[in-house]
Amino acid sequence: MPGDKIRIGIVAPGKRLEEDVARRLVAFAAQAFPNVELQIHPQCFLSHGHFAGPDEARAKAFLEVANDPRFDALWWARGGYGAGRVAPLVLPHLSDVAKKKLYLGYSDAGFILAGLYRAGFPFVAHGPVARDITRDGGEAAVARALAFLSARDPATLEPGLSAAVPAVAFNLCVLSHIVGTDLMPDLSGHVLMLEEVSEELYRIDRSLCHIAAAPSVRGCAGIRLGRVSDILPNDPDFGATPEEIVRHWCGVSGIAWLGAADIGHDVENRIVPFGRWPWPKG
Amino acid sequence: MPGDKIRIGIVAPGKRLEEDVARRLVAFAAQAFPNVELQIHPQCFLSHGHFAGPDEARAKAFLEVANDPRFDALWWARGGYGAGRVAPLVLPHLSDVAKKKLYLGYSDAGFILAGLYRAGFPFVAHGPVARDITRDGGEAAVARALAFLSARDPATLEPGLSAAVPAVAFNLCVLSHIVGTDLMPDLSGHVLMLEEVSEELYRIDRSLCHIAAAPSVRGCAGIRLGRVSDILPNDPDFGATPEEIVRHWCGVSGIAWLGAADIGHDVENRIVPFGRWPWPKG
Secondary structure (H helix, E strand, C coil): CCCCCEEEEEECCCCCCCHHHHHHHHHHHHHHCCCEEEEECHHHHCCECCECCCHHHHHHHHHHHHCCCCCCEEEECCCCCCHHHHHHHHHHHCCHHHHCCEEEECHHHHHHHHHHHHCCCCCEEECCCHHHHHCCCHHHHHHHHHHHHHHCCHHHECCCCECCECEEEEEHHHHHCCCCCCCCCCCCCCEEEEEEECCEHHHHHHHHHHHCCCHHHHCCCEEEEEEEECCECCCCCCCCCHHHHHHHHHHHHCCCEEEECCCCCCCCCCEEECECCCCCCC | CCCCCEEEEEECCCCCCCHHHHHHHHHHHHHHCCCEEEEECHHHHCCECCECCCHHHHHHHHHHHHCCCCCCEEEECCCCCCHHHHHHHHHHHCCHHHHCCEEEECHHHHHHHHHHHHCCCCCEEECCCHHHHHCCCHHHHHHHHHHHHHHCCHHHECCCCECCECEEEEEHHHHHCCCCCCCCCCCCCCEEEEEEECCEHHHHHHHHHHHCCCHHHHCCCEEEEEEEECCECCCCCCCCCHHHHHHHHHHHHCCCEEEECCCCCCCCCCEEECECCCCCCC
């Protein structure tokens, strides 16, 4: 009802969130988005080797937020690897309630975003995570996420979206680890936006070699390339830029090259709603 | 006929071979294997960014050796990434002559070894490459490869092979980049041996998360783990050893854990003939 707060549950399917970052996030949201109530699930602070708690704890937290009608949205605390382990523990147990809410994350989150989209969830989006507040100028990224999560503000969106063509966005390496599994959505007819961070160029080429050979990706409407940042040294010099690499694989596989996308592991990372925008009424 | 030399053609589908390494290799083979004639294709010395020449040149060299009846075997100069780009240029153009010869390589070679095995080539094997001679004690690895290439010497084989169950061997990360593509063989009923080098543990876990979700891998007879060497630091400490990681994924996916395998990025790397050993008469 009018005046009700938008309730956003934050979980960490991958790496853990630091307590001081959580405090900073809550303070920023309270000041900048008074209509939003952030609930950071205590699972975010668990620690279990690489992960924010054991697989079962991360899956339980995800389900508690996703299946609880009091939450309007589920927001990723951060990425970092772990969502792929949680996806098969989560996806079969999502209720009709879960299908009504909005899911936002990127990078490692792609494992679950892919599975949700494949399962027909209508409100799945690629965009900043809570921990992006720690980046230089990161409040802009978090404000963008909160403006989308709370009001689906069109000013937050990747500017090249078309109402005529559905879109998805993925971290390239994560998408390569989804190809050939039950998480992989049918990307036929979709614009596929890709971004990458902290990889050697030979690995970027190898990931594209892989996804461009996947039948579902070959049927996409075209590829747009977001930022490829913090590229690690290649031995020897690879001999091509990220854009040249993507254009090579578009040529080899008959996929249309559609130019740049305004996404990446940075504070400019714009929102990409999966599917066709505008979304149906939720 | 008796007295004829065994002719082995060496090509480089990935990175280039250094001329001094080639000279050392030829000298060693002439002394230790007088019945072998090594022919190092000049393509091995080409340089094109990351690769030993452009894709077309690497594919042409591969086809020249594979389709030439004067060669008994095709041996990988080295790995390093590039075979996946060449595979679709090579596989449709292999003749019946190509089907009669022996193919030996590992690591990046797995892209083409997979495609050859899937296409029904009977003599495909995972084992040392020519450039392993540069490792400390590397002459032992090259001698093992040459003893297998020239005489199929059973002393060179991975000791756990069983006549009852077919086997394959792959670099884990390379296999992850084959899943979901036309190169992926059906591994149902096969013992799958895996090895890895120079990766963080989270990447190793992520590759296993990927392959264990692939239907074809789930049907395998079990996994054996070779050496996982030069493990890069994980931030934070991952919390499990490579064997524990593999056993976790075997448990999750219902794959049998079959213990260690004597393969790896090192001079001890034993030969794994794809399929059922002994092979049919060639």
